[in-house]
Amino acid sequence: MKPLVSYVITRALMFLLSIWGAFTLAFFFFHLIPGDPVSAYLQQLEQQFSQTVDAADAAAMAAEMKARLGIDGSLPEQYWRFLGNVFIRFDLGPSFINFPKPALEHILEKLPWTLWLLGTSTIISWILGFVVGGIIGTFRNNFASQFLINFSLVISQIPSYFTALFALFLFGYWFVLLPTKGAYDPSIEKDLLNPRFLLSVARYAIMPAMAVVMVGVAGTLISTRSLVTTILGDDYLQFAHAKGLRRSHILMRYVLRNAMLPQITGLALSLGFVLNGFYLVEIIFNYPGMGSLFLSAIRLLDYNLILGIVLMSITVVLAATFIIDLLLPLIDPRIKLSD
Amino acid sequence: MTDARPLLTIEDMRIHYDSVRGAYKVVDGVDVEVHRNEIFGLAGESGCGKSTLVEGILRLIEPPGHIHSGTALFRPFPEDPERSLDLVQLDYHEMREIRWKHLSYIPQGSMNSLNPVMRIRDQMTDVVMHHEPGGQNEINRNIAAALEMVGLPESLGALYPHELSGGMKQRVCIAMSMLLQPALVVADEPTTALDVNVQRAVLETIAHLRDQMGAAVIFVSHDLAVHAELVDRMAIMYAGVVMELGTVYEIFDNPQHPYTKRLIHSIPALGGPRERLESIPGMAPSPLAWPEGCRFHPRCPDAVPACSSATPRTIELDTGRKVTCHLFDPDIDLEQGSA
Amino acid sequence: MFVVDAWKRSGYFRVGGIMLAVLLAIAVLQPWLSQLALQNPDVSPMSMGTFEPYADPSLRHPAGTDKLGRDMLALLFLGIRVSMLIALIAGCTATGIGISLGFIAGYKGGWVDAVLRTGTDMVLVIPSLPLLIALAAYLPTISIPVMSLLLAAFAWPFTTRIIRSQVLTLKQRPFVDLARTSDQGDMSIIFLEILPNLLPFLGVSVAVGMSSAMLAEIGLQLIGLGPASINTLGLMVQQSVQSGVLAIGKWWILFAPVSCLIAFFVALNLINIGLESAFNPRLRSVTGD
Ligand SMILES: Nc1ncnc2c1ncn2[C@@H]1O[C@H](COP(=O)(O)OP(=O)(O)O)[C@@H](O)[C@H]1O
Ligand code: SF4
Ligand SMILES: [Mg+2]
Numbered sequence: 001m002k003p004l005v006s007y008v009i010t011r012a013l014m015f016l017l018s019i020w021g022a023f024t025l026a027f028f029f030f031h032l033i034p035g036d037p038v039s040a041y042l043q044q045l046e047q048q049f050s051q052t053v054d055a056a057d058a059a060a061m062a063a064e065m066k067a068r069l070g071i072d073g074s075l076p077e078q079y080w081r082f083l084g085n086v087f088i089r090f091d092l093g094p095s096f097i098n099f100p101k102p103a104l105e106h107i108l109e110k111l112p113w114t115l116w117l118l119g120t121s122t123i124i125s126w127i128l129g130f131v132v133g134g135i136i137g138t139f140r141n142n143f144a145s146q147f148l149i150n151f152s153l154v155i156s157q158i159p160s161y162f163t164a165l166f167a168l169f170l171f172g173y174w175f176v177l178l179p180t181k182g183a184y185d186p187s188i189e190k191d192l193l194n195p196r197f198l199l200s201v202a203r204y205a206i207m208p209a210m211a212v213v214m215v216g217v218a219g220t221l222i223s224t225r226s227l228v229t230t231i232l233g234d235d236y237l238q239f240a241h242a243k244g245l246r247r248s249h250i251l252m253r254y255v256l257r258n259a260m261l262p263q264i265t266g267l268a269l270s271l272g273f274v275l276n277g278f279y280l281v282e283i284i285f286n287y288p289g290m291g292s293l294f295l296s297a298i299r300l301l302d303y304n305l306i307l308g309i310v311l312m313s314i315t316v317v318l319a320a321t322f323i324i325d326l327l328l329p330l331i332d333p334r335i336k337l338s339d
Numbered sequence: 340m341t342d343a344r345p346l347l348t349i350e351d352m353r354i355h356y357d358s359v360r361g362a363y364k365v366v367d368g369v370d371v372e373v374h375r376n377e378i379f380g381l382a383g384e385s386g387c388g389k390s391t392l393v394e395g396i397l398r399l400i401e402p403p404g405h406i407h408s409g410t411a412l413f414r415p416f417p418e419d420p421e422r423s424l425d426l427v428q429l430d431y432h433e434m435r436e437i438r439w440k441h442l443s444y445i446p447q448g449s450m451n452s453l454n455p456v457m458r459i460r461d462q463m464t465d466v467v468m469h470h471e472p473g474g475q476n477e478i479n480r481n482i483a484a485a486l487e488m489v490g491l492p493e494s495l496g497a498l499y500p501h502e503l504s505g506g507m508k509q510r511v512c513i514a515m516s517m518l519l520q521p522a523l524v525v526a527d528e529p530t531t532a533l534d535v536n537v538q539r540a541v542l543e544t545i546a547h548l549r550d551q552m553g554a555a556v557i558f559v560s561h562d563l564a565v566h567a568e569l570v571d572r573m574a575i576m577y578a579g580v581v582m583e584l585g586t587v588y589e590i591f592d593n594p595q596h597p598y599t600k601r602l603i604h605s606i607p608a609l610g611g612p613r614e615r616l617e618s619i620p621g622m623a624p625s626p627l628a629w630p631e632g633c634r635f636h637p638r639c640p641d642a643v644p645a646c647s648s649a650t651p652r653t654i655e656l657d658t659g660r661k662v663t664c665h666l667f668d669p670d671i672d673l674e675q676g677s678a
Numbered sequence: 679m680f681v682v683d684a685w686k687r688s689g690y691f692r693v694g695g696i697m698l699a700v701l702l703a704i705a706v707l708q709p710w711l712s713q714l715a716l717q718n719p720d721v722s723p724m725s726m727g728t729f730e731p732y733a734d735p736s737l738r739h740p741a742g743t744d745k746l747g748r749d750m751l752a753l754l755f756l757g758i759r760v761s762m763l764i765a766l767i768a769g770c771t772a773t774g775i776g777i778s779l780g781f782i783a784g785y786k787g788g789w790v791d792a793v794l795r796t797g798t799d800m801v802l803v804i805p806s807l808p809l810l811i812a813l814a815a816y817l818p819t820i821s822i823p824v825m826s827l828l829l830a831a832f833a834w835p836f837t838t839r840i841i842r843s844q845v846l847t848l849k850q851r852p853f854v855d856l857a858r859t860s861d862q863g864d865m866s867i868i869f870l871e872i873l874p875n876l877l878p879f880l881g882v883s884v885a886v887g888m889s890s891a892m893l894a895e896i897g898l899q900l901i902g903l904g905p906a907s908i909n910t911l912g913l914m915v916q917q918s919v920q921s922g923v924l925a926i927g928k929w930w931i932l933f934a935p936v937s938c939l940i941a942f943f944v945a946l947n948l949i950n951i952g953l954e955s956a957f958n959p960r961l962r963s964v965t966g967d
Contacts, residue, residue: 018799018800018803021796021800022800022803025800026809029809029812030812033812033813033816034816141402153690153947153948153951154944154947154948155944156947157889157943157944157946157947158940158943158944159893159896159897159943161896161897161900162936162939162940165915165919165932165936168924169924169929169932169933172924173924173925173927173929234451235446235450235451235452236451236452236453236454236455238399238401238446238452239444239446239452239453239512240454241399242397242399242438242439242443242444242446243438243439243443243444243465243466243469243515244434244435244436244437244438244439244440244466244469244470245465245466245469246435246469247431249465249469253454253457253465254454257456258454258455258456261456279807279808279897279901280807280897280900280901283900283901284900284919294808294811295811295901298808298811298812298815299815301816306808306812309808310808310809313808314803317803318803332456333455333456333499333501334455334456334499334501
């Protein structure tokens with residue numbers, strides 16, 4: 001088991017190193033953006049309460065806020081402090097939104113919505129794409145297959161927020177079947193045990209999910225079909241036929257199973273990128289997920305929250321790759337534990 | 340040796356590949372008989388259609404290829420030697436009944452003929468279960484016996500194909516081919532791409548197939564030296580047709596057809612350097628447009644005027660050997676080409 | 679020329695090529711086309727209140743007018759021109775960066791390659807849209823070139839990857855060895871022996887770069903962080919979404935620019951598929967022909 005151990009250790013080190021590298025890049029990127037969020041915030045407060053605040057008081061307050069936000073002192077100082085807080089104490093510090101509510105709390109509030117909406121639609125599109133891609137890869141020479149593959153090729157590169165707009169128009173305004181904004185009916189008591197609430201959550205997710213699924217299916221379908229086409233030409237498939245195995249058995253055990261292994265990587269990667277790709281769909285539907293949260297954070301130059309979200313996205317992507325690296329040699333015998 | 344009812348009678352077999360430029364007539368009228376318990380050799384330069392012919396009999400030709408016409412009467416039932424099945428006419432289910440139980444196959448690309456993500460034992464079990472389902476213990480015993488017969492340990496069943504050497508994979512395929520004790524085994528270039536020592540072991544295993552199990556073997560190879568060691572009777576193919584057919588002694592000791600003569604002469608002396616067979620001057624013709632008259636005439640040193648205009652008939656000499664060449668046709672005017 | 683080959687070999691390329699050519703023609707002829715639609719040499723497509731707001735499509739205004747009383751067709755032509763320009767600059771810049779880095783990594787190998795590859799992977803992992811949003815939000819002014827460069831900054835890793843892997847494969851080929859042993863310099867090997875073989879991939883790379891630049895541009899605009907002074911198709915989409923045209927039943931105001939953008943994406947994607955299936959036989963199974 002020696003090679004396995006060293007393999008896991010190398011991968012784990014690479015994983016941590018990449019997180020640290022990406023985190024550092026992102027930290028300096030955002031902190032080098034000119035602007036002082038605290039003064040802007042104080043000014044805004046002043047206007048809001050139309051109070052004249054004593055200059056000395058204001059300065060003291062600004063200094064105190066900066067200290068609590070962790071944006072006092074030199075940039076390297078801030079960097080090391082933040083790094084320590086995040087990776088040792090898992091503390092991102094407070095956020096501007098409802099100051100001093102911790103940034104992490106904001107994220108944990110919104111994360112489930114994004115995971116529910118985009119995680120579910122990603123998995124649905126993968127399953128649909130895999131099954132349909134497998135079928136049209138096996139039965140290539142008929143009108144339906146030709147049509148489906150060409151249709152998918154055409155729509156695969158259309159951004160999902162366009163399909164979102166079409167869905168919105170068609171089902172939200174034209175036929176008025178589905179709600180156009182939000183994640184649940186606000187008139188229903190928000191309780192995870194309330195079936196009416198759950199039903200409304202599902203109902204509100206249909207349209208945005210549909211938008212994501214349409215484009216996602218096309219991508220998986222194209223790659224699955226091309227994998228299946230390759231496998232069908234492989235020698236072991238001809239041999240399987242010569243052995244007189246049942247067609248359905250060949251399809252399941254020889255074609256789909258062999259195509260599924262590489263596609264699992266694809267699924268893990270798209271799950272990893274869930275936090276990246278679909279901000280705009282959330283925004284179009286006013287969905288209360290990470291996308292909307294990030295936008296607010298950017299508008300306020302809310303460093304802690306911004307970095308928290310970016311770090312979260314990066315970690316999820318890297319974790320997905322890391323897990324694939326660990327799992328794939330176990331599920332796919334063709335992949336050896338090397339490098 | 341010859342009995343009244345051959346195991347397999349192939350008549351006027353034609354296999355074409357359709358293309359926009361016309362049909363590739365890869366196999367273009369082949370007549371061959373294979374008797375019970377004999378090793379029948381199929382020789383000829385690469386590309387002459389040997390694999391296509393046997394794949395046709397095995398019904399493994401895929402579009403755009405198809406069997407254009409011809410019959411292949413197969414009589415695999417020892418209790419009823421008169422009963423024949425035309426392999427060309429069987430539908431998918433009837434063919435599946437025949438496969439492996441009566442007609443098995445050692446494919447040309449044995450290196451890649453095993454499913455890369457299934458253990459050897461599972462792949463062997465797969466075949467048995469599809470034809471003669473039985474208890475797991477009995478199946479395991481059969482698999483162990485088959486592996487032992489080709490000189491492989493039973494423990495190898497737990498491995499995946501990529502963990503085996505080329506020769507091992509080849510022998511796994513051979514072991515697989517005899518699992519159900521079929522009447523006929525088709526072995527396509529089973530020794531090509533193996534080093535000489537492994538070649539010898541494989542040849543011995545195939546001889547074993549016939550001696551121990553009473554199977555007949557169609558042995559395909561472009562390597563005449565291998566035929567000389569193994570087969571009983573053989574056919575020499577050129578450009579999609581059989582040029583000469585006879586016992587291995589007749590062919591090697593007393594070749595008649597001009598092409599056979601060239602081939603025999605191009606075999607390197609024992610222990611001398613191995614060369615490929617294309618040492619006959621001239622290029623192999625294209626299946627898209629075979630030469631008029633005799634297909635060999637552009638390269639034939641003995642050609643007469645008739646050769647470029649009239650297609651030679653197949654002439655049966657004494658002892659049943661057959662030659663397709665004008666020089667042996669008593670009825671033809673060699674200068675004019677008319678009978 | 680590889681374009682001619684691709685045209686001959688792939689139906690996808692032909693369809694995509696024709697679509698892109700039409701869009702390109704509109705972009706080039708835009709000043710004249712817009713005038714034609716406006717029927718008044720003194721107004722610009724952008725100037726507000728030229729016509730009745732929210733006029734339905736008619737002979738005079740084939741695509742209707744928007745909330746600000748501008749002729750949608752004239753505006754659309756302008757949008758195509760500006761978006762095309764930004765995408766082209768961004769696509770070419772990204773390709774330029776990608777080629778340079780890909781070449782250096784693939785040709786030099788060793789630790790140079792390792793560093794560049796890690797960097798590329800890092801940029802691929804970092805969510806680009808958020809960074810772009812942040813950049814756009816805090817830049818004081820955004821002009822067409824700045825916008826293009828911004829978009830290019832995130833579109834290059836793809837090209838770097840392709841070029842690197844292609845250079846690695848080509849390096850194995852005999853003709854490069856031949857050039858090496860015959861004492862040719864690195865630069866001349868790159869330009870004379872390797873680059874010509876990569877032209878189809880550069881085509882793919884420019885198309886992908888253009889696509890991702892447009893994608894990002896629309897993203898910025900939809901969030902409302904794009905520059906409102908540059909009339910891209912993305913801005914037109916954003917303005918129609920903002921003014922809620924769907925809710926008042928004026929859906930064509932939204933779907934006119936959306937259709938143009940979809941035409942763009944589809945054209946670029948078809949060109950891609952065409953190039954890949956024409957020049958990369960392994961990928962031919964993608965299209966199944
Ligand atoms: N799909 C195809 N389309 C056209 N020609 C084909 C196809 N497959 C095989 N051929 C042709 O069939 C000929 C015979 O091939 P094959 O039977 O494999 O020869 P052999 O086994 O004797 O070396 C070759 O010339 C090859 O070009
Ligand atoms: S028929 Fe003529 S060309 Fe053909 S083999 Fe005989 S002699 Fe040669
Ligand atoms: Mg062959």
